[in-house]
Amino acid sequence: MNRTRNNACETARTRALVQPPTPQHYQTPARPLRAPPRYTFYMPPAAWGWEITPAELESWILEHTPQWLVLNKPPYVVCHPSKRGPWSSLAGACREYLGLQRVHMPFRLDRETSGVVVIAKDPATASQMQRAVQQRRVRKIYLAILTGELGEAVTVDAPIGRLGATRVAIRQGVIEGGQRAVTRFIPLHSEGGYTLARVEPETGRLHQIRVHAAHIGHAIAGDKIYGPDESLFLEFLESGFSPRLASALPLPRHALHCAEVHFDPAAWCPSGLHFHAPLFPDLKMGASESAPGVPGGINRPFPFL
Numbered sequence: 001m002n003r004t005r006n007n008a009c010e011t012a013r014t015r016a017l018v019q020p021p022t023p024q025h026y027q028t029p030a031r032p033l034r035a036p037p038r039y040t041f042y043m044p045p046a047a048w049g050w051e052i053t054p055a056e057l058e059s060w061i062l063e064h065t066p067q068w069l070v071l072n073k074p075p076y077v078v079c080h081p082s083k084r085g086p087w088s089s090l091a092g093a094c095r096e097y098l099g100l101q102r103v104h105m106p107f108r109l110d111r112e113t114s115g116v117v118v119i120a121k122d123p124a125t126a127s128q129m130q131r132a133v134q135q136r137r138v139r140k141i142y143l144a145i146l147t148g149e150l151g152e153a154v155t156v157d158a159p160i161g162r163l164g165a166t167r168v169a170i171r172q173g174v175i176e177g178g179q180r181a182v183t184r185f186i187p188l189h190s191e192g193g194y195t196l197a198r199v200e201p202e203t204g205r206l207h208q209i210r211v212h213a214a215h216i217g218h219a220i221a222g223d224k225i226y227g228p229d230e231s232l233f234l235e236f237l238e239s240g241f242s243p244r245l246a247s248a249l250p251l252p253r254h255a256l257h258c259a260e261v262h263f264d265p266a267a268w269c270p271s272g273l274h275f276h277a278p279l280f281p282d283l284k285m286g287a288s289e290s291a292p293g294v295p296g297g298i299n300r301p302f303p304f305l
Contacts, residue, residue, distance in 0.1 A: 051085070052077065052093040062116070062275060068129075069094060069103075069119040072277035075253045079108040079117065094119050106133045107140075107204065112222075115142070115258025116277045128268045133204070137264040142199040142209060143279065145255035146218040147227070149190035150197060156183045156212040160205045168230050172207045174215045181205045183212040194221060194250075209256060223254040255283055 063070040071090070073079070079090045086092030094103050103119050104126030120126035132138050161178030163171050182202040189196040195218065199209050207226070213219050214226040224233040224245070232245055241252050257280070263273035 067125040073117045112253035113256045116261040139262040141260040145221040146195040148218045150187040150195040153186045221255040222251040
């Protein structure tokens with residue numbers, strides 16, 4: 001990707017707000033509860049995603065019709081629009097590439113998560129796709145490398161909400177009173193302290209797969225927020241992928257890939273829609289096509305073991 005950025009990138013603020021540690025936040029009649037102060041960390045240019053080129057965008061296209069564009073989003077590319085110019089986000093790049101005033105995403109992926117992203121090109125298609133997502137008529141299948149060896153399939157039914165006692169304001173967790181969230185983890189291959197898993201979320205909460213993986217003691221490999229220490233995320237915001245992060249994490253990004261997206265049959269798509277995105281090289285280096293039940297399966301050691 002093009003590492004040339006405009007000057008605004010140098011001072012643009014990351015959306016990831018953090019808050020200083022506080023030993024206690026409690027409420028008494030004499031001490032009303034107050035929200036802890038928040039600070040915004042500036043992300044150095046080296047830690048930002050790069051600008052997308054038209055040629056790169058074309059290379060990511062899985063399917064292009066008059067109604068939609070389907071892409072295999074690489075890691076480190078943000079989906080949401082950015083103030084740093086249209087080619088700094090997937091939404092902006094698609095808008096420019098298609099020559100449209102606006103494009104629509106029925107769902108998004110985190111910056112480091114790779115895989116299937118669907119772009120609706122007109123409001124009618126966007127409305128139909130969004131309705132399908134809301135009615136849970138869209139099934140997504142992810143591939144993840146988990147820390148630890150998961151011995152059997154497990155379904156996690158645990159509510160998710162925003163954590164209070166954390167310096168990372170975007171961090172979610174399993175909390176009482178949170179939104180219902182259900183995720184199924186199916187181990188496909190375990191070796192050397194890691195597990196390749198098929199992941200099927202039934203709901204779509206913020207960071208759901210990452211939160212539930214950590215909740216069962218098998219955090220996603222490379223996860224800076226839900227992995228071994230959330231301070232790794234704060235250091236990443238300040239310094240990028242530092243030597244400390246390199247020694248603490250098995251790879252530079254969290255190992256999560258949206259491999260398949262299926263829309264159920266409906267009036268606007270009588271046969272349904274089925275999209276599959278192959279793994280990117282950083283996760284596919286130890287993969288082969290021979291393992292059953294997984295696109296680009298794995299049957300030999302991961303390269304980082």
